Amino acid sequence: MLPPLDLQRTIDRTVREEWGRILASLINTVGDFQLAEDCLQDAVVSAISHWQKHGLPDSPAAWLITAARRKAVDRLRRQKNFAARQQEISYLADLGNVPADEFQAEIIPDKRLELIFTCCHPSLEEKTRVALTLRTLGGLTTQEIALAFLDKPEAMAQRLVRAKKKIRLAGIPYRCPGNDVLPERTASVLRVIYLIFNEGYSASAGDRLTRTDLIEEAIRLARIINQLMPEDAETEGLLSLMLLHDSRRFARTGKSGELIPLEDQNRGRWDKAKISEGARILERVLPMQRLGPYQLQAAISAVHAQSPTWHETDWVQIEALYHLLYTIQPSPVVRVNQAVAVSYSRSPEAALSMLSEAASAGVLDGYQPYFAARADILARAGKTNEARKTFITAINLSDNKLEKAFLRDRIARL
Amino acid sequence: MQYMLLIYATEGSGPQPGTDEFGPFMKGYVDFTEDVKQAGKFVAGDALQPIATATTVSVQGGKTETMDGPFAETKEQLGGYYLLDCEDLDEAVRYAAMIPTAEHGHVEVRPVMIWDS
Numbered sequence: 001m002l003p004p005l006d007l008q009r010t011i012d013r014t015v016r017e018e019w020g021r022i023l024a025s026l027i028n029t030v031g032d033f034q035l036a037e038d039c040l041q042d043a044v045v046s047a048i049s050h051w052q053k054h055g056l057p058d059s060p061a062a063w064l065i066t067a068a069r070r071k072a073v074d075r076l077r078r079q080k081n082f083a084a085r086q087q088e089i090s091y092l093a094d095l096g097n098v099p100a101d102e103f104q105a106e107i108i109p110d111k112r113l114e115l116i117f118t119c120c121h122p123s124l125e126e127k128t129r130v131a132l133t134l135r136t137l138g139g140l141t142t143q144e145i146a147l148a149f150l151d152k153p154e155a156m157a158q159r160l161v162r163a164k165k166k167i168r169l170a171g172i173p174y175r176c177p178g179n180d181v182l183p184e185r186t187a188s189v190l191r192v193i194y195l196i197f198n199e200g201y202s203a204s205a206g207d208r209l210t211r212t213d214l215i216e217e218a219i220r221l222a223r224i225i226n227q228l229m230p231e232d233a234e235t236e237g238l239l240s241l242m243l244l245h246d247s248r249r250f251a252r253t254g255k256s257g258e259l260i261p262l263e264d265q266n267r268g269r270w271d272k273a274k275i276s277e278g279a280r281i282l283e284r285v286l287p288m289q290r291l292g293p294y295q296l297q298a299a300i301s302a303v304h305a306q307s308p309t310w311h312e313t314d315w316v317q318i319e320a321l322y323h324l325l326y327t328i329q330p331s332p333v334v335r336v337n338q339a340v341a342v343s344y345s346r347s348p349e350a351a352l353s354m355l356s357e358a359a360s361a362g363v364l365d366g367y368q369p370y371f372a373a374r375a376d377i378l379a380r381a382g383k384t385n386e387a388r389k390t391f392i393t394a395i396n397l398s399d400n401k402l403e404k405a406f407l408r409d410r411i412a413r414l
Numbered sequence: 415m416q417y418m419l420l421i422y423a424t425e426g427s428g429p430q431p432g433t434d435e436f437g438p439f440m441k442g443y444v445d446f447t448e449d450v451k452q453a454g455k456f457v458a459g460d461a462l463q464p465i466a467t468a469t470t471v472s473v474q475g476g477k478t479e480t481m482d483g484p485f486a487e488t489k490e491q492l493g494g495y496y497l498l499d500c501e502d503l504d505e506a507v508r509y510a511a512m513i514p515t516a517e518h519g520h521v522e523v524r525p526v527m528i529w530d531s
Contacts, residue, residue, distance in 0.1 A: 170525050171503045171506070172502065172503045
């Protein structure tokens with residue numbers, strides 16, 4: 001038997017890995033998010049004390065789901081209208097009576113895709129979709145989710161309770177959407193995953209620049225979706241994009257946590273396994289000719305990842321990819337990135353006029369990356385005074401300490 | 415499940431009687447009503463007279479108070495409703511999007527409460 005600390009870790013990891021699949025299957029059986037979650041939580045509590053005494057069972061997933069079904073029977077029997085639910089209860093009791101060691105975890109039907117489509121339903125607020133996905137599929141605790149989004153735990157708990165209530169009362173279906181709405185609903189799922197990743201990658205508030213667990217959770221979720229919907233090119237694109245971004249994790253911050261721009265990163269510290277996985281996905285998916293924003297952003301990231309030095313970056317290709325991205329996603333944000341590419345592929349002056357045009361409608365007024373990019377290009381064009389002023393605007397718009405420090409350093413070096 | 419589809423729009427917005435657009439707009443409603451009836455989804459549905467005809471009632475200390483006008487002076491007003499029997503929210507949303515007024519106003523989808531016996 002494992003020593004107590006290792007056992008505890010193994011139990012935690014097993015619960016975390018199996019949580020989404022078991023919960024998805026339980027919701028399918030009991031038809032209620034809250035009830036399923038409460039029962040699984042009860043089962044986890046029993047599992048921890050049982051496994052600490054007797055060691056891990058052969059199939060922890062089977063053990064957990066059997067225990068959770070028994071808990072569901074107990075809870076349903078205690079309910080007022082239990083006579084009306086007699087049929088459901090005996091069905092569950094039958095399922096719960098199969099000894100855990102007699103059935104394999106593999107036969108638990110995989111309902112995770114249904115679950116994520118429900119959690120990312122467009123009738124829920126975006127932040128709620130993110131939180132619900134982390135709670136139900138990721139198995140993160142309410143406390144952990146609240147911490148990640150700098151919310152009060154009570155507020156986050158309230159949000160999750162309201163969401164589960166809405167799913168039940170409003171009749172949000174627990175199934176994969178039909179073909180007529182599949183593309184937009186898949187886009188909503190991918191957006192939630194990318195939001196989780198970005199929250200981990202850029203940490204919009206606070207001191208720490210990356211929150212590794214959110215990054216890993218986003219990549220894990222994308223892998224699950226990819227495995228369940230292998231035909232979807234944009235899911236592959238998103239997975240590739242996140243792997244390529246994340247390959248720079250150890251190179252993008254310095255010893256004291258300061259931000260290191262792509263230009264100055266030690267490329268030897270980039271994660272080659274992640275780069276080659278991300279690139280391999282693109283090689284497979286791009287020839288399918290089902291282009292989308294994630295695949296294009298991944299392709300841009302891959303150009304950087306495969307360039308041996310900053311000076312050898314193929315800016316002409318990056319500019320072309322941003323141009324293509326702008327045609328399918330004409331946002332001012334894409335324009336800003338395209339202008340940065342232009343500043344290298346053509347000239348800083350050409351980039352500045354492109355930026356001025358993009359900013360003319362006032363849409364970039366509060367957009368920090370626009371001012372940071374503009375300031376950098378101004379500096380390279382020799383317009384030091386203007387660059388300084390623009391860096392200050394960028395600093396005032398940032399609420400990340402590390403980012404502010406980085407921009408102040410840029411001013412000092414003008 | 416039954417869903418109430420509440421149709422909101424600014425009075426005077428959208429196709430007006432006497433214009434070329436009004437005929438096709440009203441035909442859109444006739445067709446929609448026919449569609450939901452054919453599909454066995456229709457429970458009830460009506461258009462309401464304009465808010466100029468509204469009276470708002472409350473009881474204060476046992477005394478009935480009436481007020482001219484709608485309860486809330488909002489930009490968009492309730493102009494009609496459908497009560498439909500749908501599989502789930504996805505189906506209700508699909509029908510809500512087919513209501514002609516959705517193109518210039520809003521349709522609020524509300525599940526009808528089920529009382530546990």
